Amino acid sequence: MTLAERLRAALGPGSVFSATEDVITYEYDYGLDRGMPDLVALPRSTAEVQVLVREAQAAGAPVVARGAGTGIAGGAVPARGGLVISMARMNRVVQIDRPNRCAVVQPGVVNLDLSKVAEPYGLFFAPDPSSQKASTIGGNIANNAGGPHCLSLGATVNHILGLEVVLHDGSVVRMGGKSPDGPGLDLTGVLVGSEGTLGVVTEATVRLLPLPEAVRTTLALFASVEAASEAVSGLIGRGVVPSALEMMDKLALSAIEAAFHAGYPPEAGAVLLVEVDGLLEQVEAQAAVVDEVCRGAGAIEIRLAASDEDRARLWAARKGAASAMGRIAPNYYLHDAVVPRTRLPAILAQVIEVGERYDLPIANLFHAGDGNLHPMILFDIRQPGILDRVLAAGQEILSRCIDAGGTITGEHGVGMEKQAVMPLIFSAEDLEVMRRVRTAVDPSGNFNPDKVLPMPDSHTPAAARGQSAPPGIPDGLWI
Ligand SMILES: Cc1cc2nc3c(=O)[nH]c(=O)nc-3n(C[C@H](O)[C@H](O)[C@H](O)COP(=O)(O)OP(=O)(O)OC[C@H]3O[C@@H](n4cnc5c(N)ncnc54)[C@H](O)[C@@H]3O)c2cc1C
Numbered sequence: 001m002t003l004a005e006r007l008r009a010a011l012g013p014g015s016v017f018s019a020t021e022d023v024i025t026y027e028y029d030y031g032l033d034r035g036m037p038d039l040v041a042l043p044r045s046t047a048e049v050q051v052l053v054r055e056a057q058a059a060g061a062p063v064v065a066r067g068a069g070t071g072i073a074g075g076a077v078p079a080r081g082g083l084v085i086s087m088a089r090m091n092r093v094v095q096i097d098r099p100n101r102c103a104v105v106q107p108g109v110v111n112l113d114l115s116k117v118a119e120p121y122g123l124f125f126a127p128d129p130s131s132q133k134a135s136t137i138g139g140n141i142a143n144n145a146g147g148p149h150c151l152s153l154g155a156t157v158n159h160i161l162g163l164e165v166v167l168h169d170g171s172v173v174r175m176g177g178k179s180p181d182g183p184g185l186d187l188t189g190v191l192v193g194s195e196g197t198l199g200v201v202t203e204a205t206v207r208l209l210p211l212p213e214a215v216r217t218t219l220a221l222f223a224s225v226e227a228a229s230e231a232v233s234g235l236i237g238r239g240v241v242p243s244a245l246e247m248m249d250k251l252a253l254s255a256i257e258a259a260f261h262a263g264y265p266p267e268a269g270a271v272l273l274v275e276v277d278g279l280l281e282q283v284e285a286q287a288a289v290v291d292e293v294c295r296g297a298g299a300i301e302i303r304l305a306a307s308d309e310d311r312a313r314l315w316a317a318r319k320g321a322a323s324a325m326g327r328i329a330p331n332y333y334l335h336d337a338v339v340p341r342t343r344l345p346a347i348l349a350q351v352i353e354v355g356e357r358y359d360l361p362i363a364n365l366f367h368a369g370d371g372n373l374h375p376m377i378l379f380d381i382r383q384p385g386i387l388d389r390v391l392a393a394g395q396e397i398l399s400r401c402i403d404a405g406g407t408i409t410g411e412h413g414v415g416m417e418k419q420a421v422m423p424l425i426f427s428a429e430d431l432e433v434m435r436r437v438r439t440a441v442d443p444s445g446n447f448n449p450d451k452v453l454p455m456p457d458s459h460t461p462a463a464a465r466g467q468s469a470p471p472g473i474p475d476g477l478w479i
Pocket of ligand 1: 070128142144196412
């Protein structure tokens with residue numbers, strides 16, 4: 001029997017697909033890379049995942065877990081074909097444990113759905129990637145997702161208490177649990193952010209937080225990104241860590257407002273969306289500081305969201321910003337890098353310069369509080385040769401961020417897109433330790449090959465596209 005026949009026999013009809021027209025939608029995520037799977041399976045239980053992994057291993061086929069495919073670094077793209085395991089049918093919230101403020105969930109639960117289910121209990125799941133209407137808890141765990149509200153509450157890794165994982169031989173391990181900070185090696189910490197290279201997460205115990213008593217959302221308009229950045233530094237300097245601190249530049253604003261009509265002023269040079277939450281008295285005091293600091297930094301106008309609807313409108317537009325870019329160009333390459341937040345204005349000047357030199361419009365969104373920038377390079381892929389220019393511009397932006405003391409990803413992960421630039425921020429020794437961990441947990445190397453770590457036989461998309469090595473990457477590591 002072929003692998004497909006064995007998997008169909010084990011999972012029954014309607015769960016395993018191999019026809020091109022069925023599997024082609026799994027060849028991409030939100031990034032630029034592509035890879036066609038041989039098979040796609042949609043298991044309903046951990047036991048079915050075990051069977052899939054065992055059979056794939058016996059056939060020597062790569063195994064790629066997939067959530068919603070909203071990743072931007074090609075993480076869920078099957079670089080070498082093989083079996084894609086979609087978690088779409090494992091989407092149950094198994095338990096909301098109110099007294100212990102946690103939930104047990106299957107990996108295919110959509111991020112926002114978990115907070116909706118937890119809301120009647122007065123609780124919510126803090127990591128809120130802008131993709132939260134679609135992205136899954138499994139994908140959030142694998143990529144250690146961040147989000148606007150992770151500034152004060154921390155990225156996904158801070159909210160995962162325990163995991164159930166299917167390993168390369170089909171065995172199941174449980175790590176962590178409802179009691180935080182257990183003894184032994186922190187395997188949960190190793191799994192979070194490992195981008196599907198160590199195993200398939202089949203269940204997670206996640207921390208839930210109490211809904212805040214009060215929330216104040218301020219929209220501050222500035223003439224320039226420099227002035228808005230001054231306000232960011234001023235706020236942090238005053239000891240205010242807002243729950244969210246987002247910045248958008250003029251080009252981003254024009255697209256967002258045209259798409260959503262949420263009240264973002266397209267005439268501003270930059271805006272800050274600042275949210276503080278907590279106990280009522282504390283929130284009133286912090287909102288007053290936000291107002292004072294923004295005015296001190298030269299805010300042209302300050303608007304306080306007048307109602308929950310107002311606030312929801314502002315956030316819907318910010319979180320939908322990527323889709324709004326279609327107003328400017330049919331394609332975008334959404335970059336993700338980090339610099340120390342005081343370097344944001346200098347980096348933005350360089351991003352603008354790179355855009356002008358490559359003749360590409362670039363809209364900028366930032367999680368400004370933690371220095372995470374998201375330049376969106378806008379283009380029309382139908383123009384011959386444009387992708388090379390887009391990639392080269394992206395590479396330059398990344399190199400500038402590294403030169404500024406930053407790093408190659410804030411939250412989207414390394415995936416296929418950035419594995420070749422890992423040597424820009426990690427030494428050969430650092431990478432070797434990571435490789436050893438990976439090989440110890442998955443000696444087969446079949447879990448999500450060609451992701452995260454450059455391996456001697458990696459199929460990197462950059463090399464496949466014939467790009468030359470960026471400056472700083474030693475010979476032999478650009479593969
Ligand atoms: C418009 C837009 C906005 C975004 N905003 C943010 C943001 O604010 N913050 C942020 O961090 N990201 C953001 N992202 C990126 C993306 O949504 C996140 O990385 C998200 O966590 C991916 O979840 P997913 O379910 O789509 O995973 P996928 O894209 O399907 O997979 C991502 C990775 O997780 C692995 N994986 C998935 N499920 C499992 C599992 N059960 N076990 C093991 N590995 C698994 C995959 O193999 C892959 O490596 C955004 C994306 C878009 C398109």
